Amino acid sequence: MTSSLGRAFRLTTFGESHGPAVGVVVDGCPPGLPVTAADIQHDLDRRRPGQSRLVTQRKEADAVQILSGLHEGETTGTPIALLVANADQRPGAYDHLEHVFRPSHADYTYLAKYGRRDHRGGGRASARETVGRVAAAAIARRLLQEGPGIEVLGWVSQVHDIDADLDPSEVTVDAVEADPTRCPDPAAAASMTSAIEDARRRGDSLGGVVTVVARNVPPGLGEPVFDKLDADLAKGMLSLPAAKGFEVGSGFAGTRLTGLAHNDPFEMGADGAVTTSTNNSGGVQGGISNGADIVCRVAFKPTATISSEQKTVTTAGEATTLAATGRHDPCVLPRAVPLVEAMALLVIADHWLRQASTRILG
Numbered sequence: 001m002t003s004s005l006g007r008a009f010r011l012t013t014f015g016e017s018h019g020p021a022v023g024v025v026v027d028g029c030p031p032g033l034p035v036t037a038a039d040i041q042h043d044l045d046r047r048r049p050g051q052s053r054l055v056t057q058r059k060e061a062d063a064v065q066i067l068s069g070l071h072e073g074e075t076t077g078t079p080i081a082l083l084v085a086n087a088d089q090r091p092g093a094y095d096h097l098e099h100v101f102r103p104s105h106a107d108y109t110y111l112a113k114y115g116r117r118d119h120r121g122g123g124r125a126s127a128r129e130t131v132g133r134v135a136a137a138a139i140a141r142r143l144l145q146e147g148p149g150i151e152v153l154g155w156v157s158q159v160h161d162i163d164a165d166l167d168p169s170e171v172t173v174d175a176v177e178a179d180p181t182r183c184p185d186p187a188a189a190a191s192m193t194s195a196i197e198d199a200r201r202r203g204d205s206l207g208g209v210v211t212v213v214a215r216n217v218p219p220g221l222g223e224p225v226f227d228k229l230d231a232d233l234a235k236g237m238l239s240l241p242a243a244k245g246f247e248v249g250s251g252f253a254g255t256r257l258t259g260l261a262h263n264d265p266f267e268m269g270a271d272g273a274v275t276t277s278t279n280n281s282g283g284v285q286g287g288i289s290n291g292a293d294i295v296c297r298v299a300f301k302p303t304a305t306i307s308s309e310q311k312t313v314t315t316a317g318e319a320t321t322l323a324a325t326g327r328h329d330p331c332v333l334p335r336a337v338p339l340v341e342a343m344a345l346l347v348i349a350d351h352w353l354r355q356a357s358t359r360i361l362g
Contacts, residue, residue, distance in 0.1 A: 005236065005346060008353035009140060013132030017121035023083040024132030026139055028353065031077030035142050040064045040082065043138040044131065046338040054180050054196050054334055060088050064135055082135045094120045099315045100322055104304040127241045130339050137342035140349035150348060154212035154341040156183040156333045157297065160195055164188035168213040168295045182337045200330040205303035208333045210340045212296050214348055217283060219291040221351040228287020229351055236343035237298045242332050245299030249282020298340050303329050
């Protein structure tokens with residue numbers, strides 16, 4: 001099983017949904033970076049369950065423990081180990097699923113690959129695994145803030161058939177965090193809330209899209225041909241639980257344009273920097289950042305765990321039905337925002353450090 005990501009800025013996550021703890025080891029972070037437990041806790045609090053009526057009511061404080069790699073408020077250059085205990089674990093609540101495949105979950109595929117599976121909430125396939133990613137990304141966020149001054153911000157731009165029409169250059173973190181949906185368009189957010197609550201009442205779930213923007217990214221990040229910046233962003237985003245699609249810039253909509261309409265004209269900025277007057281490329285050209293905002297969208301499927309009865313089979317191949325009980329998100333989108341931000345931060349931090357060695361001789 002592959003649980004590691006990155007080359008220069010590397011992380012390895014560990015733990016299961018209903019085991020004792022989850023966590024991450026970060027390697028490659030330069031020494032001297034100011035990082036506090038509060039920096040990491042802030043991002044974990046945005047990811048944790050139970051934060052609103054729209055998400056799972058599993059109660060987890062997600063309090064981070066820093067085991068190594070920091071001394072007197074700064075990184076030491078050695079591996080950083082972060083641990084988060086699973087306080088509200090209820091493995092017994094999943095006993096009835098030990099021999100049943102949940103529709104659209106990883107139950108069958110994990111068994112097919114490994115010959116065994118952890119039925120306690122999905123084990124490593126659970127979104128609980130992303131605690132380690134978000135904790136590591138909080139360090140990456142500090143690195144990018146202290147270094148090139150990069151800002152990464154995500155928001156919910158679609159739930160089911162409800163869209164928020166927003167300019168990525170104008171979205172603020174205060175507007176995103178002002179509503180439990182994490183949609184910065186108040187009218188769309190109200191409609192999303194109604195749709196999510198209605199789906200919960202019907203024993204159903206909804207999917208949607210998270211948009212993320214990375215601002216102040218310097219030109220030159222990306223490693224063609226196989227580690228292009230957009231390719232690594234796609235890999236990171238699609239490794240998230242429930243992620244089913246990825247776009248950068250104009251994405252699939254760009255196929256409806258002509259080359260003349262789609263191309264981003266270059267111009268010289270007042271500070272002498274090369275810029276583009278449009279951003280259909282989404283900040284990436286030839287797999288390398290061009291200095292414009294990097295804009296990506298990630299599609300998430302409707303939550304697979306629903307309380308409505310569904311057809312399935314047992315591990316013995318016998319037909320049965322399943323109506324899920326317990327705690328689950330009727331829509332993953334509000335909690336997916338910090339996950340999408342995390343993957344953008346981790347990939348960009350890795351490429352920023354890799355670029356530092358690319359031009360070492362000037």
